[in-house]
Amino acid sequence: MNMSDPIKGSYILMESLLKEGVDTIFGYPGGSIIPVFDALYDYMDRFNYLLMRHEQGAVHAAEGYARVSGKPGICIVTSGPGATNTITGIGDAMMDSTPIIVITGQVGAASLGTDAFQEIDMVGITQPITKWACQIRSADEIADAVAKAFYISTTGRPGPVVLDFTKNAQTELASFQYKQCTYYRGYIPAPHVNAEQIKEAAHLINQAQKPFAIIGQGVVLSNAEKELMQFLKKADIPAASTLLGLSAIPTDFKLNKGFVGMHGNIAPNMKTNECDVLIAIGMRFDDRVTGNPNTYAKQAKIIHIDIDPAEIDKNVRTTTKVLGDAKEALTALIQAIEPAHHDAWIQSFEAYEQKEQKTVIEKELYHEGEHITMSEIVRKVSDATQREAILVTDVGQNQMASARYFQYKHTRSIVTSGGLGTMGFGIPAAIGAKVGAPQRTVCLFVGDGGFQMTIEELGTIMQSKIGVKMILLNNNYLGMVRQWQELFFQKRYSSTQMINPDFNQIADAYHIANRKVSNRSEIDEAIQDMLKDDHAYLLVVEVEENGLIYPMIPAGETVTNILTPHS
Amino acid sequence: MENKKILYTVTIFSENHVGLLNQISNIFTRRGLNIETLSVSPSAIEGIHKFTVTTYANRDLIEKVVKQIDKRVDIIKSFFNTDEELVYQEIALYKVATDQFLALGSIEELIRKYNIRILEMTTNCVVLEKTGHYDETQGLFKELSEKLTILQFIRSGRIAINKSKIERLSDMLAKLKEENQQ
Numbered sequence: 001m002n003m004s005d006p007i008k009g010s011y012i013l014m015e016s017l018l019k020e021g022v023d024t025i026f027g028y029p030g031g032s033i034i035p036v037f038d039a040l041y042d043y044m045d046r047f048n049y050l051l052m053r054h055e056q057g058a059v060h061a062a063e064g065y066a067r068v069s070g071k072p073g074i075c076i077v078t079s080g081p082g083a084t085n086t087i088t089g090i091g092d093a094m095m096d097s098t099p100i101i102v103i104t105g106q107v108g109a110a111s112l113g114t115d116a117f118q119e120i121d122m123v124g125i126t127q128p129i130t131k132w133a134c135q136i137r138s139a140d141e142i143a144d145a146v147a148k149a150f151y152i153s154t155t156g157r158p159g160p161v162v163l164d165f166t167k168n169a170q171t172e173l174a175s176f177q178y179k180q181c182t183y184y185r186g187y188i189p190a191p192h193v194n195a196e197q198i199k200e201a202a203h204l205i206n207q208a209q210k211p212f213a214i215i216g217q218g219v220v221l222s223n224a225e226k227e228l229m230q231f232l233k234k235a236d237i238p239a240a241s242t243l244l245g246l247s248a249i250p251t252d253f254k255l256n257k258g259f260v261g262m263h264g265n266i267a268p269n270m271k272t273n274e275c276d277v278l279i280a281i282g283m284r285f286d287d288r289v290t291g292n293p294n295t296y297a298k299q300a301k302i303i304h305i306d307i308d309p310a311e312i313d314k315n316v317r318t319t320t321k322v323l324g325d326a327k328e329a330l331t332a333l334i335q336a337i338e339p340a341h342h343d344a345w346i347q348s349f350e351a352y353e354q355k356e357q358k359t360v361i362e363k364e365l366y367h368e369g370e371h372i373t374m375s376e377i378v379r380k381v382s383d384a385t386q387r388e389a390i391l392v393t394d395v396g397q398n399q400m401a402s403a404r405y406f407q408y409k410h411t412r413s414i415v416t417s418g419g420l421g422t423m424g425f426g427i428p429a430a431i432g433a434k435v436g437a438p439q440r441t442v443c444l445f446v447g448d449g450g451f452q453m454t455i456e457e458l459g460t461i462m463q464s465k466i467g468v469k470m471i472l473l474n475n476n477y478l479g480m481v482r483q484w485q486e487l488f489f490q491k492r493y494s495s496t497q498m499i500n501p502d503f504n505q506i507a508d509a510y511h512i513a514n515r516k517v518s519n520r521s522e523i524d525e526a527i528q529d530m531l532k533d534d535h536a537y538l539l540v541v542e543v544e545e546n547g548l549i550y551p552m553i554p555a556g557e558t559v560t561n562i563l564t565p566h567s
Numbered sequence: 568m569e570n571k572k573i574l575y576t577v578t579i580f581s582e583n584h585v586g587l588l589n590q591i592s593n594i595f596t597r598r599g600l601n602i603e604t605l606s607v608s609p610s611a612i613e614g615i616h617k618f619t620v621t622t623y624a625n626r627d628l629i630e631k632v633v634k635q636i637d638k639r640v641d642i643i644k645s646f647f648n649t650d651e652e653l654v655y656q657e658i659a660l661y662k663v664a665t666d667q668f669l670a671l672g673s674i675e676e677l678i679r680k681y682n683i684r685i686l687e688m689t690t691n692c693v694v695l696e697k698t699g700h701y702d703e704t705q706g707l708f709k710e711l712s713e714k715l716t717i718l719q720f721i722r723s724g725r726i727a728i729n730k731s732k733i734e735r736l737s738d739m740l741a742k743l744k745e746e747n748q749q
């Protein structure tokens with residue numbers, strides 16, 4: 001193709017995606033995006049294209065891909081219902097700062113606003129849940145819009161971008177010139193780290209007797225894992241992760257104190273309200289982390305390191321902020337802090353750790369009852385994969401059990417829906433994760449409820465031969481809701497019990513290897529069978545129906561108000 | 568004090584694109600803030616629009632809302648002020664029947680008192696203009712409606728100019744650009 005000749009808009013899109021280094025596209029076609037798929041037909045050798053079974057699946061797959069690879073996930077869908085089916089995934093990506101670019105078809109510019117067939121105001125709908133949403137109305141706007149989309153989606157605090165692509169723009173001719181976007185006035189991707197703020201923060205850290213750090217996904221997004229560990233080591237600061245921050249540091253890193261929040265570990269939650277300096281790094285004080293914000297870490301001076309000025313003082317008042325990219329901030333802080341030792345403070349975590357070990361962990365992992373617990377399966381799969389695998393979760397008890405018991409050696413090893421808590425995220429996100437990290441084992445833990453929310457993506461797994469390991473933790477309940485009903489609604493199990501299909505037969509129908517386990521004695525062998533090759537596998541585990549995830553801080557309570565099985 | 572709701576004026580400079588008002592109003596809506604007045608027009612710099620919004624809020628909330636507005640990539644800069652920090656103005660138009668107006672008898676007095684401008688006068692109607700703060704335009708409205716029938720009334724949103732530090736938009740843009748390229 002001679003680049004100076006005008007080409008069709010749909011081809012401009014393809015060329016622009018290539019310029020941005022795109023290798024994978026998740027999609028689903030339809031009337032007002034057919035010209036783009038027609039162009040894609042000529043590019044099948046350059047893109048790994050996956051035909052999903054539902055547009056929601058396409059977006060979650062793009063999210064899974066982005067989360068493990070660090071590259072933006074791309075999906076292409078049609079207008080109207082195709083576009084609206086992506087909303088959940090777009091919202092999910094907004095909440096969890098996941099860079100994805102959703103390209104939706106749109107009716108021709110001449111028909112906009114006329115309620116034309118499958119017209120929907122996608123830009124209007126998605127403006128509140130995207131970092132940027134833009135309508136492309138003519139072919140000559142495409143290259144710039146795509147460049148801007150990549151720039152905005154991937155820089156600073158990443159997020160979803162919608163490009164709403166009118167049909168005429170896809171078919172019109174324009175000449176193709178691509179210039180990557182590196183600047184948009186009014187948009188500061190990452191505020192430059194301010195030396196004064198570093199000085200103040202370092203001063204607080206140097207004074208601290210009982211410092212404690214909370215690690216969020218910001219560390220992963222800025223590739224600051226190494227700097228983080230250096231920082232923690234130098235000042236001898238114990239640290240715990242939010243749900244999305246898990247895997248930023250290895251499980252066995254000696255200052256790693258686990259997981260904070262509603263179903264997090266006892267020690268770091270208790271220590272939040274005992275520390276004298278709390279250092280929050282790339283996290284946003286979500287209510288699932290803070291419980292009641294009015295009683296959260298009141299005794300502590302709080303240092304908040306974040307790239308997004310709107311997060312500072314949003315939920316929790318900080319003593320000192322450090323605005324900017326976590327890597328840059330940590331690099332500066334490492335220089336500015338003094339080496340320190342906090343042996344007694346760190347040792348004081350142990351009593352709580354032992355308490356949790358005794359009252360919760362041992363009961364879960366070495367369960368004596370006949371029923372299998374979610375926790376033991378998770379730990380066994382984690383062990384069997386030597387902590388090398390990527391964990392993908394759905395939402396519910398399965399998510400919390402896997403967040404608690406899966407272990408990590410490498411960063412970018414957890415893909416889960418944190419902010420939006422989207423059931424149905426699991427299967428498609430696992431597909432995206434496997435495509436984004438084909439060399440790695442991807443283990444999905446999913447509940448019977450969530451599995452059925454995006455069960456259609458088994459078709460994608462079959463057609464595109466995606467070697468995901470799916471572990472269905474079947475309790476025949478919407479378990480997490482059942483848990484709240486048991487604990488807080490007088491065991492009135494309204495709308496939570498489910499009569500389920502034979503999941504193995506469903507896997508059979510999709511030609512996906514599968515097995516069902518109902519007895520503890522079969523677990524190890526079944527896991528070995530699942531992991532013996534790189535093909536897709538569904539392991540259905542019949543787990544305890546009445547299982548409860550402990551510890552638990554009831555919603556809105558103080559973080560030290562932790563329920564355990566005997567409290 | 569911190570928790571008292573007062574009237575804030577939010578000033579927003581944005582790109583001149585379709586859908587900016589939607590982006591801005593979404594953020595007010597999310598936090599349950601009612602927009603009292605709104606005025607939009609091109610700014611001194613071509614391609615940049617200026618929104619002036621007033622809303623009742625407490626300080627903590629207005630800070631958060633303005634940060635959320637500023638975070639939108641199409642928004643160039645936004646900030647908020649209290650009335651004391653601003654020179655501000657609204658404009659109001661009043662249409663009254665000519666015969667009733669003439670029958671008032673005290674027209675000169677009224678015009679002097681309120682600094683009214685007469686924009687149009689036909690055999691049917693007179694159109695009066697008054698600029699000022701809300702209570703001033705409202706004062707005239709009240710006085711007129713006691714004496715005659717106001718056929719039509721319209722008041723603009725607030726426009727405002729900052730009394731304190733003078734940061735020109737062009738300087739601000741230059742600074743933004745510099746920060747961006749560091």
Ligand SMILES: Cc1ncc(C[n+]2csc(CCOP(=O)(O)OP(=O)(O)O)c2C)c(N)n1
Nearest residue numbers: 396397398423447448449450477478479480
């Ligand atoms: C789309 C969506 N709908 C509803 C919910 C509310 N919800 C949270 S957890 C849960 C139960 C999940 O059940 P299941 O998938 O079986 O997982 P389990 O908790 O049993 O492990 C529900 C209904 C949600 N998070 N997402």
Ligand SMILES: [Mg+2]
Nearest residue numbers: 447448477479
């Ligand atoms: Mg379940």
